Every structure is written in structure tokens, then in C-alpha cells.
Amino acid sequence: MSPVQRRAYSTASLLDVAVRVFNERGYDGTSMGDLAAALGITKSGIYHHVPSKESLLGLALERALAALFAVLEEPAASTGRARNRLEHVVRRSVEVLDAELPYVTLLLRVRGNTPTELDALEHRREFDRRVRAMVLAAVDEGDLRDDLDPALVTRLVFGTVNSLVEWYRPGGELGVDEVADTLVAVTLEGVERD
Amino acid sequence: MSPVQRRAYSTASLLDVAVRVFNERGYDGTSMGDLAAALGITKSGIYHHVPSKESLLGLALERALAALFAVLEEPAASTGRARNRLEHVVRRSVEVLDAELPYVTLLLRVRGNTPTELDALEHRREFDRRVRAMVLAAVDEGDLRDDLDPALVTRLVFGTVNSLVEWYRPGGELGVDEVADTLVAVTLEGVERD
DNA sequence: GTCTATAAATTGATAGAC
DNA sequence: GTCTATCAATTTATAGAC
Incomplete structure (x- = not known):
């Protein structure tokens, strides 16, 4: 004992x-x-719990990807004007980051050294494609400036979201709502059509 | 032979x-x-060239940090309104990223596992402090919105800059000027006082 | 400036007891 | 569900030849 x-x-x-x-x-x-x-x-x-070190990584990456893709399935992500769907996805992504920070952090740092990592990278690219389609639609609908490259805007906006993992800590001084509000203000408002 | x-x-x-x-x-x-x-x-x-694997890392991180700190020493980074000094540092940081991409990428991924890495992290924090001071001064001078947390704005803006290493490639379709212009438009314009 | 050969330590993983 | 003991492979690094 x-x-x-x-x-x-x-x-x-x-x-x-x-x-x-x-x-x-x-x-x-x-x-x-x-x-x-x-x-x-x-x-x-x-090794009683998992068969390998890589399987631990696999379980973690699956969890992060599931949480992010769940956002795309929410009604507010597929209904209404693209600009509003985009804001919804940005805000909810920040919330997923808050709720699943260690898992999402690990996902964002994956380099592709193993089959497990390559699979996760492929899923991340699919997420990017679906968001990029929203930005393009928002430009088409006349809500976002059309003098900026939509693919570039997508990358900058989600680059900003993803950069949160470098410093944001749940339960810290800054609440998730304030961060999401400021992020939407800083990124989306610079892109909106007047 | x-x-x-x-x-x-x-x-x-x-x-x-x-x-x-x-x-x-x-x-x-x-x-x-x-x-x-x-x-x-x-x-x-x-081992004819360097005494260890870690010394290779040290040389690379030194080079990246030197390039970034050189920007802060440029006249345009210490003269005039803080808002303009800030834009200068943001633009020049994007240009440093373009010119020294592999070295800066490595710097931004350092975790602090070794003394070499901890030293680099400390220097990065010093860079952040000096930029944060510019954002604060720009708010004081009335050029940036005062309803947003300056420390948070600093993190978001430089989070966006740093996220470039995840996809930007020198000599690719997007030129460094277009990226810098769009980045300034997306981030700084959302933060400016009307 | 690069090679072959090799050392000493660490790594991911297994067998089998409790 | 966790342990001790162990293994084969890999890792960083060195010695000394060319």
C-alpha cells in the first residue's frame, strides 16, 4: 500500500x-x-491506456478537430448573410479555443512528421476552405471590401484567432467575450464595406 | 575523388x-x-562547423532577433506620432519576416526547453514590451480607440503578423507589399479613432 | 572539410509479477 | 492499473584517418 x-x-x-x-x-x-x-x-x-506515444497525439488532435468542425455545423454557420455566418464562426472559434485550449494548441503546432499529423493537417485545410468560402460569399453579397484579396483576408483573420493560443489563458484577466469582441473589432471591422 | x-x-x-x-x-x-x-x-x-545541435539553434535565433530589434532602432520607429511609429514597426516586421522567414519562423516556434531557447523567449518579451509602449502612446495621443485594451490590441496585431509564417512564402503569388498593406488595413484600421 | 567507426546515453516499447 | 526489469533502436557526440 x-x-x-x-x-x-x-x-x-x-x-x-x-x-x-x-x-x-x-x-x-x-x-x-x-x-x-x-x-x-x-x-x-x-501503455496500459494507449498503445503508443503517437496514439496519445492522435486522440488529442481528434478532439480538437471535432470541436472546431462542430462550429461549422451550427445553424448560425449555415444560415443568413455570409458576413454574419463568418462572425459567428470567428466568435465560436475563440470560444472553442477557450474551452479546449490545450487540445487546439497542440493541433495548431502539428508539423506533419507522422501519418497522424498529416491527417490532422489535411482536416485543418478543409476547415480553412470552408471559411474561405464564407469570406468570398460575403464579398459577393457586398458586405466586405472587394479591394482586398479574400483568401488573404481569411488567412489574416484566422491567423489572428489562432495566435491566441500563444498567450490567452482561460480564467485569466481577460475574459473570452472581451477577447472575441476585440478580435472582431480589430479584424472584421477593418474589412467591412462602409 | x-x-x-x-x-x-x-x-x-x-x-x-x-x-x-x-x-x-x-x-x-x-x-x-x-x-x-x-x-x-x-x-x-x-561537428566541424558547430560544437552541438543546440548551437545551430542558438545561431539561428540570434540572427532572427537581431533583424527584429534592428527595426526598433530605425529613426522612423522613434520619431513622430506613436501611431505612425507603430505602423512603421508593423510594416518593417512583415518585411523582416519576408527577408528572414526561416529564421523568424524558428524563433516563433521556440518552446523554452533549453537555456538557448529561454534566452530567446526573454528577448521576444522585450520586443513585445517596446511595441506595447507604442500602442499605449498612440491611445494617449488620441489616434487609437480608447475603448479597447492596448495590451490586447498589441497582442492581436502582432499575433496577426507572426501568423504569417504559417503560410507566407517569399516570391510566391502574394507580394510582401500587398500582404503588409492588407495587414495594416485589417488590423490597424479597425483600431483607429474616427 | 569530410570520412569511418564507435561510444555512452536516451528513446519507445514489451514481458510478466502483483 | 501500476510495477520492475529489460530490450532493440536511435540519439548526440568523439577519435582519428584522409
Whole structure:
């Protein structure tokens, strides 16, 4: 009987810790030994929950992608003027980032070194394509300036959203609503047609 | 006498290749064997030029930081209204990104795993502080909206600039001027006082 | 300036006990 | 669900020849 009786891990609670360490040290910079130390168990203990280090990455990336794609399926993302659908997707993306920060952070840092990572990159490109279609539609509907390249605007707006993972911390001084409001003000308002 | 007589590497030309591979696979995801393969020489050949893998990273990060800090020393970054100094720094940062893309990309991906990386992160924070001071001064001078948090605006604007490394490629379809113009339009114009 | 050969340490993963 | 013990492969780095 160990002196400090820690609650046993489920695969989900183990994944939470693993993703935190992956973000701190980078996926490739994290060894199974590092994970074991952070978890307070041995390396072999991890293999009871998952078959490999890469499968931990796969589970994490799946979760992040599912949360982002769910936004595109919301009614407000497919109904009404494109400019409003776009604002909805931007705001909800910030909220997903708030709710799933470690998972989305990991997704945004993937380089494509393994099949798992390449698959995630392909899904990210699909998300980008669907947002770019919204920007294009908003220009066509006359709500966004037509003197700016729509593909470039898409990249800048979602570049800004994605850059949040570098500093935003849930429960910190800045609330998710203030961040989303300011981001919409800074990015979309510069693009709107007067 | 080898059948294909490749030109010998200087430390600088070797660093160019190393930084390209670091960006493709991530620094931790790159082994000295990977570098050797990309260079077309053996692992031990690399150690003639540098004493360690980490020293390659250090040289690359130094170069990126020097290019960025040089912008802050330009006359246009310290003279005139803060709003104009800010636009100058934003535009020139995009140009530095264009000129030194692989080096800046590497800098922006550093996690702090080693002393070399921690030192680079500290220098990045110093750059952020100096830009934040410009945004604050621009609000004080009445040129930027005072209903938005200046620290948040700083982060969003430079988050947008930094996100360029994820897709911008020098010599591609989009020129550096068009990108800089659109970026200033999208970010700064949303923040200006009417 | 690059090579072959090799060392010492670390890595991801497995077998089998409790 | 976690442990000890262990392995094969890979990693960073060095010694010394050409």
C-alpha cells in the first residue's frame, strides 16, 4: 500500500496531463519518461491506456478537430448573410479555443512528421476552405471590401484567432467575450464595406 | 575523388540548410542524422562547423532577433506620432519576416526547453514590451480607440503578423507589399479613432 | 572539410509479477 | 492499473584517418 494513494488514471484524465506536457515541451521534445514523471507513474503504466506515444497525439488532435468542425455545423454557420455566418464562426472559434485550449494548441503546432499529423493537417485545410468560402460569399453579397484579396483576408483573420493560443489563458484577466469582441473589432471591422 | 564534387559548406550555408530542416520537422523532431542527410554529408562532418545541435539553434535565433530589434532602432520607429511609429514597426516586421522567414519562423516556434531557447523567449518579451509602449502612446495621443485594451490590441496585431509564417512564402503569388498593406488595413484600421 | 567507426546515453516499447 | 526489469533502436557526440 503506497503512502500517497493517488486516484488511478482513466485514459481521458491521462490524456489531459499528456497534452499539457506536449504543449510545454513540444510533442517531439516530450519523452515517455517525461510523461511518466508528470503523471507520477512509470513509463510502462502508460501503455496500459494507449498503445503508443503517437496514439496519445492522435486522440488529442481528434478532439480538437471535432470541436472546431462542430462550429461549422451550427445553424448560425449555415444560415443568413455570409458576413454574419463568418462572425459567428470567428466568435465560436475563440470560444472553442477557450474551452479546449490545450487540445487546439497542440493541433495548431502539428508539423506533419507522422501519418497522424498529416491527417490532422489535411482536416485543418478543409476547415480553412470552408471559411474561405464564407469570406468570398460575403464579398459577393457586398458586405466586405472587394479591394482586398479574400483568401488573404481569411488567412489574416484566422491567423489572428489562432495566435491566441500563444498567450490567452482561460480564467485569466481577460475574459473570452472581451477577447472575441476585440478580435472582431480589430479584424472584421477593418474589412467591412462602409 | 567523389564523382559528384559538391561545394564545401561554410558555417553560414550549413546553417541555412539546418534551419530549413528544423522548420520542416521541428527542432526536436530533427536528428543530427536528418540534418546530415539533408546536407549530403555525414553527422560527424557537421561537428566541424558547430560544437552541438543546440548551437545551430542558438545561431539561428540570434540572427532572427537581431533583424527584429534592428527595426526598433530605425529613426522612423522613434520619431513622430506613436501611431505612425507603430505602423512603421508593423510594416518593417512583415518585411523582416519576408527577408528572414526561416529564421523568424524558428524563433516563433521556440518552446523554452533549453537555456538557448529561454534566452530567446526573454528577448521576444522585450520586443513585445517596446511595441506595447507604442500602442499605449498612440491611445494617449488620441489616434487609437480608447475603448479597447492596448495590451490586447498589441497582442492581436502582432499575433496577426507572426501568423504569417504559417503560410507566407517569399516570391510566391502574394507580394510582401500587398500582404503588409492588407495587414495594416485589417488590423490597424479597425483600431483607429474616427 | 569530410570520412569511418564507435561510444555512452536516451528513446519507445514489451514481458510478466502483483 | 501500476510495477520492475529489460530490450532493440536511435540519439548526440568523439577519435582519428584522409
